[in-house]
Amino acid sequence: MTNVLASQAVLFDLDGVLTDTAAVHRRAWSVLFTEFLPTVAPDAAPYTDADYFALVDGKARSAGVRSVLASRGVSVPDGSADDPPDAQTVHGLGNRKNVRFTDIIRGDGVEVFEGSLRVVDLLGAAGIPMAVVSSSRNAVLVLETARLLDRFQVVVDGVTAERDQLAGKPAPDMFLTAAKELGVEPARTVVIEDAVSGVEAGHRGGFWVVGVDRGTGVAALIEAGANEVVTDLANLLEGDSSR
Template sequence: MTTGNPESSGPESDGLESYGAVLFDLDGVLTPTAEVHMRAWARMFTAFLESSEGQPPYTEQDYFDYVDGKPRYDGVRSFLASRGIELPEGTPDDPPDVETICGLGNRKNAEFSRVLESDGVQPYPGSVRLLDHLAASGTPMAVVSSSRNARPVLRAAGLLDRFPVIVDGNVSAERGLAGKPSPDTFAAAASDLDVSVDRAVVVEDALSGVAAGRAGGFGLVVGVDRGAGAERLRESGADIVVADLGELVGE
């Protein structure tokens, strides 16, 4: 475990099981579907920018800076704003070939679904190790994801039955919850588990996700560095940063 003070005492050094609940992001935290999302975003935006004169190519850093961890349409808005590109909002029913905010978001989702169906997904072994450890200690757990595909991904990874509470993009839309970096979705999951936010742990790999954990006053915010960068995760609000969740399981 990487901490600012490795000899500190209290719940942080005692382990995640000393908290009332642990709230996990999904993509890039439990499953490597962040890689699938990254490829889907890259394919969609690369093709879109080819028709936009004078625009530099879409890069992996664009994903981490503007898209990672955000609800799909928010990610489209954020990236386009960074390039000074304006498009109509459209509606969630827009087909993928329509050049609106929603149309581009739906185009990305179609790419994601094709890759998930063809390749499947396996959870990170270290993440499963931590889930097993927390389950053995009776620690309540939830998944909090901006993705509307969270349940299919969890099912494909064999993890769906582990989580009594799943707050995904569909639940957020139904309840009118603001997406990350707002803390609303994490707060809703803690409430559903009947745990106060100061007794809940947020586990995130996205800058927007750790920012949500810090903004919400959660008891501990764990950053998982899958490419965003350890220092940037700390600057955004992570209390500790690990490269793999297996590091949080005591020997």
């Protein structure tokens, strides 16, 4: 079992690890593709949560759109990042999903997992540096809404990745950038992730990876490279994990 207090730093994914916003993402993606796919591929299989975990979870927004469309044999132009939400392009569809997501967040707020907050509190009290590494372009909004932003010395998110031209997960670049900014070594740093693509990114970067099973499944997380898997971050304080 990982002793997080013995690490140089801890790098957290956001959605599904610190906050229950993964459920909001699933809802927003479902609305998008349930509305859109029948208009371009009426005979295609309906979009389900299984598609979210297999094709979208942990990826940059545009990559998620491409993955789902490709799975249904649909192709649309990429367009550009500033495409309006009604544009029938990869970026337009991604922006349409983002409108759904931000509307839900602003209306309903953000729920923080109690076990995750306990770990963050413990690490903060011990002076262990922490970062959030998220593919989401909404990471700062979510952290601010959850009143967590001041807990983390570094945030590397979708905005950072676009600005600095970092490859998204499952490439390790975003985690390696966070480690560099914190001045820590990957081999002595813990990554905590709930998505297969994020676990793979941490593993490829040489980090010790803790997978959090919020529905992806223990076997899938271990196959992606997790050194151990928990069902809640509180398990890290209680000595309960799977390998």
